[in-house]
Amino acid sequence: MYKLKALIQQKISLFIALYLGIILNLPIFYRRFHQVHYANTQALMVEMIAAFALVYFITTLVSLTGKTFYRILMSFVVVGSLAAGYYMIVFNVDIGYGILASALAFDSIDLSKESVGSHFFLWTLIGSLIPLIVLWGGKMPGSALRETTWQKLLFKGGLLLVSGLACLMPLKWMEHKQEAHDRLDNRMMASYGGVVAATYSPSNWLSALGLFAYSAYSQSEDTKNLFDPAKHFTYVPPKDVKDLYVVFVIGESARRDHMGLYGYARDNTPNLDKEKNLAALQGYSCDTATKLSLRCMFVRMGGTQDNPERTLKEMNVFSLLKKQGFSSDLYSMQSEAWFYNKTNADSYSLRETIGSEKRNTGKPVDDILLINEMKDSIANHPDGKHLIILHTKGSHYLYSERYPRSFARYQPECMGIDNSCSTQAMINSYDNSLLYTDYFLEQVLNQLRDKNAVVFYAADHGESVSKNMHFHGTPRDRAPIEQREVPIMVWASDKFLANDQNRQGFAQLQLMAKNKTPAYHEKLFDSILGCIGYSSPDGGVVDQHNWCHVQTTGSN
Structure with missing residues (x-):
């Protein structure tokens, strides 16, 4: 019975990986295919494999928490990916920390909601429906950490190792190709793996979410801990x-x-x-x-x-x-x-x-x-x-x-x-x-x-x-x-500019404007x-x- 349920779970994980890693990212693959100026067919295949393998790695890792948490956490990943995918596909938005921080912060919710319309909710609802039915409708085993033998844990560990390598190794291969290409063109580009991780869902929004959580936990920015120039310098x-x-x-x-x-x-x-x-x-x-x-x-x-x-x-x-x-x-x-x-x-x-x-x-x-x-x-x-x-x-x-x-x-x-x-x-x-x-x-x-x-x-x-x-x-x-x-x-008032020192300083601003000096x-x-x-x-x-x-x- 366990083997049957485990098999069902693996099928569910494969489906989620296919759905989120490949199908949802198809428009993004298309755009990337036209952005990479060398070996674009190879790059496309590598990035599709990496995207699929990453989601499978995540589903396998989450499955160690037990069927209830597996369903809850993967439902969150599904809905989050559909939400991010709407803006990535429809508006060509590059999801990063700044976007996520603005969207999640309660003190700017008034602006966040102004970028959300009925189409967004329909997209997320309809797009999430099938994977959520699959997640909550299929039978699966309990927590591998509590209920499985060492052989079963080794099996899960093997899946994690294989899927992790399937994600990382192709990206490393393409990164070496990019470095060789960049040496010929005498240029330096951003890390290939980093760009890929920031391009596709769910890796882009999950990494941004991790940064957001880390920032909220470790960077409360207590004013007492900030360097205060007023205490360290003299101002006349x-x-x-x-x-x-x-x-x-x-x-x-x-x-x-x-x-x-x-x-x-x-x-x-x-x-x-x-x-x-x-x-x-x-x-x-x-x-x-x-x-x-x-x-x-x-x-x-x-x-x-x-x-x-x-x-x-x-x-x-x-x-x-x-x-x-x-x-x-x-x-x-x-x-x-x-x-x-x-x-x-x-x-x-x-x-x-x-x-x-x-x-x-x-x-x-x-x-x-x-x-x-x-x-x-x-x-x-x-x-x-x-x-x-x-x-x-x-x-x-x-x-x-x-x-x-x-x-x-x-x-x-x-x-x-x-x-x-x-x-x-x-x-x-x-x-x-x-x-x-x-x-x-x-x-x-x-x-x-x-x-x-x-x-x-x-x-x-x-x-x-x-x-x-x-x-x-x-x-x-x-x-x-x-x-x-x-x-x-x-801008300065006439009264402010009546002072010789102020007028001379403002003349420097006007000179910058005239010369188009970067500010x-x-x-x-x-x-x-x-x-x-x-x-x-x-x-x-x-x-x-x-x-x-x-x-x-x-x-x-």
């Missing part, structure tokens, strides 16, 4: 800091190559085009997903580990300004509470709180609601030395929901999650969202024109936009350039401090990282 404030207003606008999914201000064919930045005190820099993001970029864009260079989860090592520039005596408020259309807590802002309000205010009753919850919050913040701090952080929704998908109908300049638009949209419709909607960003930023500047003020704007990452494709979060080592090229802008997220920490006039005699502001640094005679 500018003379006019007492009446200074600093505003940082965190953009979302904005690409500079789709903004008229940066030379885009469409004039979707008519307001910013007219700003004489604006420096539009050639920005590059430090990562490709909101959670990851928020970790690395406001700390000193090296303030996060260079790992997929961007483990935080240091306190950010906003907490430093708080310790320099700035009051601070933060208003957000997103819900990255973990980040907001680390700014040490005096108060912050999220979209739910802002939307529930009486004055906003009946209004759509979009970025323009942040303007009234900003007005109140300024009014409550009339003497200055005040920091305001605005976190926008910007150009997060669904683009057509990011702007009022009066800004639907470019037609046709992509109007629904489940719609089949052409590339042009997607781009039209995306460009309209940037048109609205232009309007929003103009309203921000209007609140500060008569004050001693500096406004910084930087998008967290870019966006890939084409037919039915509207995502970011590709692991940064292989992300397309449009997910890294972002707008970074600095990296990793240098925001030093540049925010340097551009508003802070200095440090012991290295707290690194001159080479400060975009506003004015070289004196004899300096390097």
Whole structure:
């Protein structure tokens, strides 16, 4: 009887391996076949064998836990693979840590659900139906760890060894072929096995899930354990800091190559085009997903580990300004509470709180609601030395929901999650969202024109936009350039520029903009401090990282 049940279980495992490893990945195999520029037929066969063998290895390993846990855990793998497969197949999304962290985090669930429509649920339900029936309908033995003899354990161990080698050895063979090919072309590519693991389901989302779990367990990022620059360096404030207003606008999914201000064919930045005190820099993001970029864009260079989860090592520039005596408020259309807590802002309000205010009753919850919050913040701090952080929704998908109908300049638009949209419709909607960003930023500047003020704007990452494709979060080592090229802008009021030192520093920004000098997220920490006039005699502001640094005679 045991042998019969064990045979049934092996058939179930083979079916699950075939279904998840081969059938579900067929469209991905097709894409990879056209991406590999050498030995693509061999690569296709190797990757199909590896994908099948990996799933079989997982099913065999899980079977050691007993039939109940086997069914539960494999049901989770099936449903997770179907869910990931929807975005991989329909939207060509590269599933990595950034995507998974954004999807699983409860404090950003409002944005995650906006990328999930009825088609997703139908796909997952229908696609999971047959494997779940097979899993729960077939008879199988109990736990091999409790009930089997050494011979049976050896049999399971043999299956694990064979399936593991069947997965690893072909990949190693192809990796040697790639290395030989790369030597001929004088180039260095990412690990072949690593790319394959990140390309197919379920290895891509399972490895990302493992990183997410590890990060949640071992990297609670207790502020007490983070390096605090305010405690290790001396910071000298500018003379006019007492009446200074600093505003940082965190953009979302904005690409500079789709903004008229940066030379885009469409004039979707008519307001910013007219700003004489604006420096539009050639920005590059430090990562490709909101959670990851928020970790690395406001700390000193090296303030996060260079790992997929961007483990935080240091306190950010906003907490430093708080310790320099700035009051601070933060208003957000997103819900990255973990980040907001680390700014040490005096108060912050999220979209739910802002939307529930009486004055906003009946209004759509979009970025323009942040303007009234900003007005109140300024009014409550009339003497200055005040920091305001605005976190926008910007150009997060669904683009057509990011702007009022009066800004639907470019037609046709992509109007629904489940719609089949052409590339042009997607781009039209995306460009309209940037048109609205232009309007929003103009309203921000209007609140500060008569004050001693500096406004910084930087998008967290870019966006890939084409037919039915509207995502970011590709692991940064292989992300397309449009997910890294972002707008970074600095605006200064006339009153701020009346100071000679400030004017000279701003001239350096304008020179960078004119020369199209790259501006990296990793240098925001030093540049925010340097551009508003802070200095440090012991290295707290690194001159080479400060975009506003004015070289004196004899300096390097």
